[in-house]
Amino acid sequence: MNKIQIEQGDVIELFSEIKNNSVDLIIADPPYNLGKNYGNNQDLKGFEDYLSFSSKWLNEAYRVLKPNGTIYVFMGVRFISYLFDILDKKLGMFFNSWICWHYTQGMGKKIGFSPRHDDILMFNKTQNFTFNLDNVRVPQKYYRARNNMRGANPGDVWKFSHVHYCNPNRQEHPTQKPEGLMERMVLASSNETEMVLDPFCGSGTTLRVCQQLNRNCIGFELNPDYIQMTKKRLSKPFTGFDSIDERMERVPLDLSDYNIREEYLASHIKWFLQHHNGSVEKFNKSVEEMYGDRILKEQKKTAKQISLF
Incomplete structure (x- = not known):
């Protein structure tokens, strides 16, 4: 300790x-x-x-x-x-x-x-x-x-x-x-x-x-x-630091490759928002706004491919 x-x-x-x-x-x-x-x-x-x-x-x-x-x-x-x-x-x-x-x-x-x-x-x-x-x-x-x-x-x-x-x-x-x-x-x-x-x-x-x-x-x-x-x-109990560099909350543009995007999004919170709980929801909302439709289409495509086997 x-x-x-x-x-x-x-x-x-x-x-x-x-x-x-x-x-x-x-x-x-x-x-x-x-x-x-x-x-x-x-x-x-x-x-x-x-x-x-x-x-x-x-x-x-x-x-x-x-x-x-x-x-x-x-x-x-x-x-x-x-x-x-x-x-x-x-x-x-x-x-x-x-x-x-x-x-x-x-x-x-x-x-x-x-x-x-x-x-x-x-x-x-x-x-x-x-x-x-x-x-x-x-x-x-x-x-x-x-x-x-x-x-x-x-x-x-x-x-x-x-x-x-x-x-x-x-x-x-x-x-x-x-x-x-x-x-x-x-x-x-x-x-x-x-x-x-x-x-x-x-x-x-x-x-x-x-x-x-x-x-x-x-x-x-x-x-x-x-x-x-x-x-x-x-x-006092810790709920997250009281301030953040706003760049930590941003989602990179042009994450068009499915595998790269999945790997990046899986790591973003651990890398940049680990002690900033208040920013996680904002980040997830930005991901949804930027890539939501694309992620949904890819999920449906993956599910369809699985059903063929």
């Missing part, structure tokens, strides 16, 4: 309790220094103080990460270039991807363009790192024999909706991230029973995802109220 652990306190002090080279994956969503209220602390430091804080926790993250480990770091536009510099030049990590998380709704502005994305930096400790592409592929839009039936690389622009206040999984936290977003990182950059660390676990999304994906996980959190909220969240 996997182990999910939450520790309360200052992130730098809690990092000191973690052994060198002991963590397989770090997913970090630190405060963006925008003045948000996190209950028992305010996200607002002086410019140099914030950079110093960032440098300290990233140094600790580098220390505890295994040689084949990966770190994902969420960050707003003002400081992301500085974090890139720390990871790249000061720590000598290997840049992998600059991921754009695109969401459909966000802050409205009357002067200038409204922001509709967050950035996520992905760095590896060495050039020998874990990356499970088959676990995070997305269905093809058009099926071709030369394509991988398992799907395509999702790319570096990820479209996941915010966890809206009407969502039953919405927590009392100002920066809750969608579970589907964390699911992709965990599946891509770790294996079952390995160790994941979230040094700013907030609403507990990373811990909830790791709980369901059979990863061990440690979360650090300064606010004890958020820890109690996360524990309650972890105790």
Whole structure:
């Protein structure tokens, strides 16, 4: 059984309790220094103080990460270039991807363009790192024999909706991230029973995802109220992750060959919707709309052939 652990306190002090080279994956969503209220602390430091804080926790993250480990770091536009510099030049990590998380709704502005994305930096400790592409592929839009039936690389622009206040999984936290977003990182950059660390676990999304994906996980959190909220969240029955890349629900066009279509449709839910029960009905409906008549004709044809023997 996997182990999910939450520790309360200052992130730098809690990092000191973690052994060198002991963590397989770090997913970090630190405060963006925008003045948000996190209950028992305010996200607002002086410019140099914030950079110093960032440098300290990233140094600790580098220390505890295994040689084949990966770190994902969420960050707003003002400081992301500085974090890139720390990871790249000061720590000598290997840049992998600059991921754009695109969401459909966000802050409205009357002067200038409204922001509709967050950035996520992905760095590896060495050039020998874990990356499970088959676990995070997305269905093809058009099926071709030369394509991988398992799907395509999702790319570096990820479209996941915010966890809206009407969502039953919405927590009392100002920066809750969608579970589907964390699911992709965990599946891509770790294996079952390995160790994941979230040094700013907030609403507990990373811990909830790791709980369901059979990863061990440690979360650090300064606010004890958020820890109690996360524990309650972890105790609830699981019915499926609260968000999904909409491409996971699509049915490839041109699945005209009977044998190929049968093989693909038999595997789609296992490959793409295993932890998204709410999307299965939508997928099945799309199959019916796209291939229903053809499937029915082929079933009748097969039944007729059987009756001849």
